[in-house]
Amino acid sequence: MTISDPPSALSRRFLLATGLAAVLNASVFLGPARADASARAQDLVAALSQEMMALLRGGRSDAQLVADFERILSRYGDMQIVAASVLGPPWRGASSAQKQAFTTAFQGYLARKYGKQFRDYDDASVAIRRARDGGKSGVLVETAITRTGRQPFAVEWQVSERSGAPRVVNLIIEGVSLLTNERAEVGALLEASGGNVDRLISTMNAGT
Amino acid sequence: MKRTAVTLIAIAIAALALAGCTARPAPSPPLDEDPLEASNRAAHDVNVTLDRTAYGPVSRAYGTYVPEPVRNGVMNFVDNAGLPAIVIQYALQGRPLLVAETSMRFAVNSTFGLGGLLDPAAEMALPYRETNVDETFYRWGVPEGAYLELPVGGPGTQRDWLGFALDFAVDPVIWLTSGTTALTLTGLRGAELLHDRYKLDPVVEALLYDSVDSYTAQRISYLQNMRARLQGGSDLETLEDPYDDF
Numbered sequence: 001m002t003i004s005d006p007p008s009a010l011s012r013r014f015l016l017a018t019g020l021a022a023v024l025n026a027s028v029f030l031g032p033a034r035a036d037a038s039a040r041a042q043d044l045v046a047a048l049s050q051e052m053m054a055l056l057r058g059g060r061s062d063a064q065l066v067a068d069f070e071r072i073l074s075r076y077g078d079m080q081i082v083a084a085s086v087l088g089p090p091w092r093g094a095s096s097a098q099k100q101a102f103t104t105a106f107q108g109y110l111a112r113k114y115g116k117q118f119r120d121y122d123d124a125s126v127a128i129r130r131a132r133d134g135g136k137s138g139v140l141v142e143t144a145i146t147r148t149g150r151q152p153f154a155v156e157w158q159v160s161e162r163s164g165a166p167r168v169v170n171l172i173i174e175g176v177s178l179l180t181n182e183r184a185e186v187g188a189l190l191e192a193s194g195g196n197v198d199r200l201i202s203t204m205n206a207g208t
Numbered sequence: 209m210k211r212t213a214v215t216l217i218a219i220a221i222a223a224l225a226l227a228g229c230t231a232r233p234a235p236s237p238p239l240d241e242d243p244l245e246a247s248n249r250a251a252h253d254v255n256v257t258l259d260r261t262a263y264g265p266v267s268r269a270y271g272t273y274v275p276e277p278v279r280n281g282v283m284n285f286v287d288n289a290g291l292p293a294i295v296i297q298y299a300l301q302g303r304p305l306l307v308a309e310t311s312m313r314f315a316v317n318s319t320f321g322l323g324g325l326l327d328p329a330a331e332m333a334l335p336y337r338e339t340n341v342d343e344t345f346y347r348w349g350v351p352e353g354a355y356l357e358l359p360v361g362g363p364g365t366q367r368d369w370l371g372f373a374l375d376f377a378v379d380p381v382i383w384l385t386s387g388t389t390a391l392t393l394t395g396l397r398g399a400e401l402l403h404d405r406y407k408l409d410p411v412v413e414a415l416l417y418d419s420v421d422s423y424t425a426q427r428i429s430y431l432q433n434m435r436a437r438l439q440g441g442s443d444l445e446t447l448e449d450p451y452d453d454f
């Protein structure tokens with residue numbers, strides 16, 4: 001190749017293509033890492049919902065469903081931070097054994113509370129509508145859950161990578177945040193346990 | 209029917225003209241602010257009792273004994289009869305596209321949908337989209353006010369309840385119908401309330417009967433849902449980062 005070579009059609013096309021990509025691809029503005037975070041968050045939600053739907057259609061018993069759901073929670077969610085955020089200030093005063101015990105108890109409580117409710121959704125379909133990047137707070141992946149003959153409803157999955165890997169840290173169902181509601185509920189349970197974290201843990205383990 | 213349509217169009221045009229001035233929505237108060245808590249909790253106790261003894265069981269009977277096609281027919285009819293009021297609200301909100309879509313939906317379902325019993329408009333990309341005076345107030349920048357649970361009425365805010373009263377006052381279908389028709393419509397609206405409660409049964413059960421503090425569970429769920437609905441989704445700006453505190 002010599003200096004006198006005219007600019008090739010290929011390189012012009014390349015320039016045009018990169019220019020077009022720059023306009024089309026938000027990664028230029030957000031930084032490539034953020035666009036990837038958005039894609040990773042959507043992949044996580046797609047994998048998670050596929051696994052959930054397979055479970056629900058598998059004809060499992062209530063007990064099996066709750067156990068499977070608990071496994072999904074610990075694999076796809078950062079349950080340690082969800083538990084910490086829900087317990088709030090008492091988390092900081094807790095010993096590491098108490099933190100571990102509370103996280104396990106809370107995970108079982110969530111699986112029982114929501115696992116059985118999901119039973120009616122074996123005919124549902126999950127479609128990813130959009131993903132919005134909230135920066136440090138993570139990516140909000142919006143899905144539409146549709147059951148036959150019913151209006152679809154919106155579930156948003158907040159996916160954060162602050163633990164080092166993409167993990168679900170909150171669920172927002174038709175605008176209602178699971179973190180916000182469970183914080184109130186666990187707060188009320190803690191109050192009923194006289195503010196004693198160990199009693200709260202055994203109450204939660206006793207189940208409902 | 210023809211006179212109804214002409215009146216509606218006249219009201220819609222007047223409203224669109226009025227809505228030229230658009231305001232910014234007022235910010236929502238913090239979720240834990242609840243100045244009317246004492247009277248709200250008293251109303252809540254009444255409502256839970258009413259739900260346990262009457263509203264819940266009757267709505268489950270409605271869902272169990274009335275066949276689904278009939279329930280859906282009632283729902284379609286009631287939704288369709290509510291469309292003229294919705295057209296007016298969209299006009300007051302200054303949203304001409306939704307005024308046109310909703311008017312079209314009303315025309316299609318009132319004719320091809322056999323007076324609203326069927327919903328062929330949904331197949332024509334004209335889905336049911338509800339709005340009320342509450343959304344108009346929101347768009348005009350009227351603040352939400354305090355959370356206000358009313359006995360029999362249930363959860364709401366001061367803005368919602370004022371809007372709810374006005375929904376009846378400005379509903380053209382109520383003004384333009386009379387006697388048996390108006391009574392029948394009111395009866396069907398009552399049946400539709402049972403249908404709503406039946407469809408939401410698992411959610412209502414979880415909130416009212418499986419929560420340690422059902423008043424708070426219902427209050428914060430209601431407020432979050434209402435705000436997301438009016439804003440058109442969750443607010444990315446106020447998304448909490450659970451890692452921040454730990």
